[in-house]
Amino acid sequence: IALSGLPKGKMTENGMASRGKVLTIDTMNPTVKKVEYAVRGPIVQRAVQLEKELREGAKKPFAEVIKANIGDAHAMGQQPITFFRQVLALCSYPELLNDSTFPEDAKSRARRILQSCGGSSIGAYSASQGIDCVRQDVARYIEQRDGGIPCDPDNIYLTTGASDGIVTMLKLLVCGEGKSRTGVMISIPQYPLYSAALAELGAVQINYYLNEEKCWSLDISELQRALDEARRHCNPRALCIINPGNPTGQVQSRQCIEDVIRFAAKERLLLMADEVYQDNVYADGCKFHSFKKVLFEMGPEFSNNVELASFHSTSKCYMGECGFRGGYMEIINMDAEVKAQLTKLVSVRLCPPVPGQALMDLVVNCPQPGEPSYNNFMKERTATLGVLAEKAKLTEQILNTVPGISCNPVQGAMYSFPRITIPEKAIREAKEKGQAPDMLYCMKLLEETGICLVPGSGFGQKEGTYHFRMTILPATDKLKILLSKVKEFHQKFTQQYS
Amino acid sequence: IALSGLPKGKMTENGMASRGKVLTIDTMNPTVKKVEYAVRGPIVQRAVQLEKELREGAKKPFAEVIKANIGDAHAMGQQPITFFRQVLALCSYPELLNDSTFPEDAKSRARRILQSCGGSSIGAYSASQGIDCVRQDVARYIEQRDGGIPCDPDNIYLTTGASDGIVTMLKLLVCGEGKSRTGVMISIPQYPLYSAALAELGAVQINYYLNEEKCWSLDISELQRALDEARRHCNPRALCIINPGNPTGQVQSRQCIEDVIRFAAKERLLLMADEVYQDNVYADGCKFHSFKKVLFEMGPEFSNNVELASFHSTSKCYMGECGFRGGYMEIINMDAEVKAQLTKLVSVRLCPPVPGQALMDLVVNCPQPGEPSYNNFMKERTATLGVLAEKAKLTEQILNTVPGISCNPVQGAMYSFPRITIPEKAIREAKEKGQAPDMLYCMKLLEETGICLVPGSGFGQKEGTYHFRMTILPATDKLKILLSKVKEFHQKFTQQYS
The missing domain is CATH 3.40.640.10 (Type I PLP-dependent aspartate aminotransferase-like (Major domain))
Structure with a gap:
């Protein structure tokens, strides 16, 4: 072992060191190794793998993976605001400024943005x-x-x-x-x-x-x-x-x-x-x-x-x-x-x-009263926020009907973070596997139902408490199915480990 | 002075420390202080200021600032590839997929990209x-x-x-x-x-x-x-x-x-x-x-x-x-x-x-022979690269006509990096000011001509040699004017300091 911590290679005939990679897990930046990011951690990687297996025709106890792990609204079906996308299209392809189907306020926003870009291009x-x-x-x-x-x-x-x-x-x-x-x-x-x-x-x-x-x-x-x-x-x-x-x-x-x-x-x-x-x-x-x-x-x-x-x-x-x-x-x-x-x-x-x-x-700098896009913008904005408010309420209510799950009101943001009771036997099993108990829980939930949540341990929690984070983003119908599956799973899990 | 290196504040009546900011130049991350980035350094900041002064009606020996400091093609007038922007507009506002004026290959590219996005949205x-x-x-x-x-x-x-x-x-x-x-x-x-x-x-x-x-x-x-x-x-x-x-x-x-x-x-x-x-x-x-x-x-x-x-x-x-x-x-x-x-x-x-x-x-995955956008795409691509090749040649040729400037062929990329002879007197003046000699040169060039280049010292160079980096991106006519102004300036500068 050399001073630098790198294994010294042997020389081959042509003088090249037989390696020994330069960059290995032992010689990489140790601070990077300490980084953890649960929202896209092992459970999400497994979810992606399951999706692939489903596509390839594998038989699973579920027909699709529902990713409630990340606040990714559009991926869960939330529609973009029409006005925003019109302006972005105009900025991308300014020829469209001559298209009479685009509203004037969208055009004026696009013109203003383009004028402040080098060469009037968002590519500058x-x-x-x-x-x-x-x-x-x-x-x-x-x-x-x-x-x-x-x-x-x-x-x-x-x-x-x-x-x-x-x-x-x-x-x-x-x-x-x-x-x-x-x-x-x-x-x-x-x-x-x-x-x-x-x-x-x-x-x-x-x-x-x-x-x-x-x-x-x-x-x-x-x-x-x-x-x-x-x-x-x-x-x-x-x-x-x-x-x-x-x-x-x-x-x-x-x-x-x-x-x-x-x-x-x-x-x-x-x-x-x-x-x-x-x-x-x-x-x-x-x-x-x-x-x-x-x-x-x-x-x-x-x-x-x-x-x-x-x-x-x-x-x-x-x-x-x-x-x-x-x-x-x-x-x-x-x-x-x-x-x-x-x-x-x-x-x-x-x-x-x-x-x-x-x-x-x-x-x-969204559409203002009197501008042509104002009404539609407000309609879309209000509808989206209204549905989110409904789903926040729904999530709290349904989760709180499950014995062993208790969920604070979702006052804002896009997530519920309910506390879950995990039986002692499951905690022991997890610890034997070197896994956080709520990771074991979420991994089983994923394998059995296709629902992808993030264990509370990825966010930190008081010692001895367990949680998961679930987004409220799935469409209302899907959210109801998801919540009832979580309910069913939780009951089964509790029985299994009692 | 406390252990942490922060000055301890006095307490005011209500118990608040009179400060003393938490974050000062002395208590910030020292590695950040060591960072330098000449391409957007002091000379560019001065150029931005000069532009503002011009807009506000200040009298300068030039009518506009020409920024040849950064490889920002669109800002210098290069046109985006039509096909790319059409697809980006389609991805931004998929309603346009129904617009018959967009070519089919642009639409199929957009559909393929959107299908691989969560919720078919580039917002996911x-x-x-x-x-x-x-x-x-x-x-x-x-x-x-x-x-x-x-x-x-x-x-x-x-x-x-x-x-x-x-x-x-x-x-x-x-x-x-x-x-x-x-x-x-x-x-x-x-x-x-x-x-x-x-x-x-x-x-x-x-x-x-x-x-x-x-x-x-x-x-x-x-x-x-x-x-x-x-x-x-x-x-x-x-x-x-x-x-x-x-x-x-x-x-x-x-x-x-x-x-x-x-x-x-x-x-x-x-x-x-x-x-x-x-x-x-x-x-x-x-x-x-x-x-x-x-x-x-x-x-x-x-x-x-x-x-x-x-x-x-x-x-x-x-x-x-x-x-x-x-x-x-x-x-x-x-x-x-x-x-x-x-x-x-x-x-x-x-x-x-x-x-x-x-x-x-x-x-x-650009347009292929037989696709509707192919000919136009190739025309635009070839024209852009052709003009750049011309300008690379032009830059080298004109700079090499100036005594005291020598420029290697611009074989590729977007820059020339000519070597400039700076008179001893100017070097002394710069050193007295604590400035790199080519920074003094470029700063004077900017103030006198409105041309913004980056001194070689921002990129590193052999001790005792001086350079500047200039992009070849300005439109051919403008590039010719720019080069002749550089020539004129260099001669004047050399005389002034001889």
């Missing part, structure tokens, strides 16, 4: 921070959303989906060694992009637990506990919040957000607010409050000081346009020198995909 | 590795390009532009500390994505110099020199090649590629072949040879052993569709466990932008 690179006019539109949208609180387009960075923005912010932040290593607070359960990014960056993940008994609410005392413990072994510098919650579906109250901001201010933490589900709020009495708005309503002592990055995306809400990888982040109170570094950093990847930027523009 | 996530049918088409394209050498679609990963693939490969590879830290060999001059990614990952950059006197050719003896030196202080594990060259425009001979492969095999280096300019070959007697093809022609001792990743993109060649961020990489002889890690790693970012994947598909 944009500025790395994003197209100017799109950033201006985003800023105006945020101002309207937040009741007039000003938003500077210079603080808007367009991104390749929200994930890209989140990883970029973490990248700026993470440094130090040993006890000075940057720690980042994330909720448990969490969306595994966070744990994956922190593992890759070698940051310290600081878990704070959401309170399942109080509808996955966030208690400041729990933030304090987690922070105080973490301070003994790392340097906590940021607090990540997902609101509405993923995978847990809760919507934070205004009061809770204010408390979180106070906590961040007191403890000197940069706030990262993942607000990609901001239009996905279903429950009576729940309302989306942006961290930005609450921060500014708390007065200048807070609004001039607390560092906040908030993230949005074209992938969720009523749009569901995941494939376009559109998104933006707004940064508030960022140090000017750091901002320059951020701008430099994003320039290395040249620019976010321009079709995604165009789509983001349409989301923040 | 794809598999993280990319859409199956696109990867199959890429594999078939590579087989045809390489004279039938087999290509497994499982070895194809679609990417967010080539940059994404390159960074991902480097991320897998870089590890170790001190003398075991991974070193990566890159050409000097280089495309600064490489140095930026290596800085961000904290890898050791190993420079090997291209031979300007021999038309930027690659000498194996220079590779050996660089490697031997580097082995004293790091663990060299990969060798990056850009062919055709960026910024230097050379096209590697088959023999040279074979020698590089032998070298990599002998020295146990993973090869990374950046082949995004594979259709941009202009010079008589030059031909693009893929590393894959040469590797397999060298026989099983090499083709079964040498680890190779090669990269392609929708952004260059005759397409120039930078904004879509489409690309792919092919990996050869990658260890199976490492490949599983790669697949996991890319899953965290969900998927490359689907419109970019669709576009990549069209590039590798």
